[in-house]
Amino acid sequence: MSTANPDPILLDFPESFESERLIIRAPLWHDGAAVNEAIRxxxxxxxxxxxxxxxxxxxxxxxxxxxxxxxxxxxxxDLRLLLVHKETGQFVGSSGLHQIDWQTHKFEIGYWVRTSCQQQGYITEAVHAITDFAIRELSANRIQIRCDAHNLRSAKVAERCGFTLEGILRNETCDVNGSLRNTMIFSKVRGVEY
Structure with missing residues (x-):
């Protein structure tokens, strides 16, 4: 990090923000039981x-x-964010800004949703809100979404949110079973998509 960039620990930004149906916030002590229930x-x-x-x-x-x-x-x-339903207080899923490069202001959005909340638009809503947060609060120059080329649901979220498919990296990493996988990379870049 150059001397022109402050130490990221000095950056002040909200730990919580909202979308239409969600409170999107940093993890807190004692969130474990609710998140564990969703994982199970x-x-x-x-x-x-x-x-x-x-x-x-x-x-x-x-x-x-x-x-x-x-x-x-x-x-x-790393900025993990929990997705909590505003009205019910139910933990819906998890997202966040990962693989952070503060020098270039590059971030990667990851996400998952609990089974009972699938196909209700929560992740699309969260990705829109997190993208706006990254642009507004963190001066993001590049925001990307990476996913296994076979994970079509994840890819559809990126497409719905206006991310551009930059390419598919062939045999880029191993999947959960240790087999080589192809990785799709979607992005939004300052001056192009926003």
Whole structure:
């Protein structure tokens, strides 16, 4: 990081913002039980795409994971965001801004939704709101979404949110089973899409 860029720990921005139906916020202490419940409900749908979902975690493991995520958020190293329904308070899913490069103001959006909330537009709504947050609050120059080329639902979210498919990286990484996979990369870039 050049001397012209401040230490990211000094950056002030909201830990919570809203979309039409969602409160989108940083993890807090004691979120573990609600998130664990959603993981247990959704483990079969998460397992093919998420390396962390190969085994069902105990509540304590989820709580510890979220506390680490909170520390990362405070340190500005990774910005995990929980999606909570405004009216019911139910945990809907998780997203966030990852693979952060503060020098170039580049971010990657990741996401998952609990099974009972699938196909209701929550992730599309969250990605729109998180994209706006990254542009407005973090001066994002580039926002990207990466997904397994076989994960068509994830790719459709990127397309619905106006991200441009830049390309498909062939044999770019391994999938959850250790087989080579192709990765689709979508982006929005300052001066082009916004």
């Amino acid at each position: 409900e959704s483990i079969d749908e998460l397992r093919p795409w998420m390396p962390w979902a190969q085994n069902t975690p105990a509540i304590e493991e989820t709580e510890a994971n979220l506390r680490h995520a909170r520390a990362q958020f405070i340190g500005r190293k």
